[in-house]
Amino acid sequence: xxxxxxxxxxxxxxxxxxxxxxxxxxxxxxxxxxxxxxxxxxxxxxxxxxxxxxxxxxxxxxxxxxxxxxxxxxxxxxxxxxxxxxxxxxxxxxxxxxxxxxxxxxxxxxxxxxxxxxxxxxxxxxxxxxxxxxxxxxxxxxxxxxxxxxxxxxxxxxxxxxxxxxxxxxxxxxxxxxxxxxxxxxxxxxxxxxxxxxxxxxxxxxxxxxxxxxxxxxxxxxxxxxxxxxxxxxxxxxxxxxxxxxxxxxxxxxxxxxxxxxxxx
Numbered sequence: 001x002x003x004x005x006x007x008x009x010x011x012x013x014x015x016x017x018x019x020x021x022x023x024x025x026x027x028x029x030x031x032x033x034x035x036x037x038x039x040x041x042x043x044x045x046x047x048x049x050x051x052x053x054x055x056x057x058x059x060x061x062x063x064x065x066x067x068x069x070x071x072x073x074x075x076x077x078x079x080x081x082x083x084x085x086x087x088x089x090x091x092x093x094x095x096x097x098x099x100x101x102x103x104x105x106x107x108x109x110x111x112x113x114x115x116x117x118x119x120x121x122x123x124x125x126x127x128x129x130x131x132x133x134x135x136x137x138x139x140x141x142x143x144x145x146x147x148x149x150x151x152x153x154x155x156x157x158x159x160x161x162x163x164x165x166x167x168x169x170x171x172x173x174x175x176x177x178x179x180x181x182x183x184x185x186x187x188x189x190x191x192x193x194x195x196x197x198x199x200x201x202x203x204x205x206x207x208x209x210x211x212x213x214x215x216x217x218x219x220x221x222x223x224x225x226x227x228x229x230x231x232x233x234x235x236x237x238x239x240x241x242x243x244x245x246x247x248x249x250x251x252x253x254x255x256x257x258x259x260x261x262x263x264x265x
Contacts, residue, residue: 014222017151024058029150032081033057036149043070043149045081047091068094070149075110075191075226076101077149101191108194110226114261117142119161119169122238122254132164137178140169141236143259145227152226156184156202156234156259157217172214181205181237181253186220188230189264205237229264 017036020027026035034045035057044060045068046053056064068091070077080097083089083105089097097104123137140159146152160178161169184202189195202218220232237253 014146014148014151014153014219016222017148024054026054026057029078029081030085034077034081034150035060038072038148041072043072043074043077044068045070045077066091070098072147072149073113074098074149075147076105076107078224079105079107079192108189108191108228110191111145111229111263113145113147114263115142115144116259116261117144118257118259120236120256122256123240132162134164136163136165137161137238138163138169139178139180139236139238139256141234141256141259143184143232143234143261145230145232145261145263147226150224151222152224153222154186154188154220154227154230154232155217156182156220156232157215158182158236158238160214160238178214178238178240179205179253180214180216182216182218182234183237184218184220184232184234186230186232187265188221188232189228190223190225191228192225194228229262231260231262231265233258233260233262235259 021036025037026033028048031048032045033048033053034043036043044057044062046056046066050066056067061067062069076098080089080094084091089104101107102109119138119140121136121138125135127133127135138161140161143156145154158180160180161172163169182202182204187197187199189197200220204216221227235258236256239253
């Protein structure tokens, strides 16, 4: 199996974020209105009871009184808002809390955002002039620790593709072209627990779990709290479709290289 370096990857926003944000990218969280602008890598929060609070957010008025501004590398937005609500943190001190989360918020230092990805060609076939000529089959693989200001995720995903020239990959493979299999292991510690370690695993193919015919994905972690540390690894497998339905009884999958990310371990 050959690998194409520097493959482009989708950065699709998790459906959770898409569902809770309105058209102005704003959501109410407790006593606060929060704007999440992932395209421009920032977030803003303000007390919902303040006059013109919504318009301040809509217009990106970072200089408004009592406006709090965050980047998409922040690990403690929920913790800061929670501490302000509880009275253990004054809103004017939120920047101090960002710089000293261990001392002010009693939270552990957060892990770095990392990604391992690649587009791998696993087969090529001459499909004839009436179809595509020489057709290349590929799998677009990634493991990533995602930060979305109020949502954090360990995400593994594989996408089945085909190309008529081996250079551009605009097309998803059809159900009768490939069967996919994904094996993932995750362990992590959250910033608000510091010591308790979670261990999870995932082993599925298209015979026992329905994702659609061209993609399998899994989130080893998803939640509102950042991670203190994580170790996340995946193996991606693919083979040609056989028979009237995906045949997963034959252990002849092509295997990708191992993909892994880790910080803190």
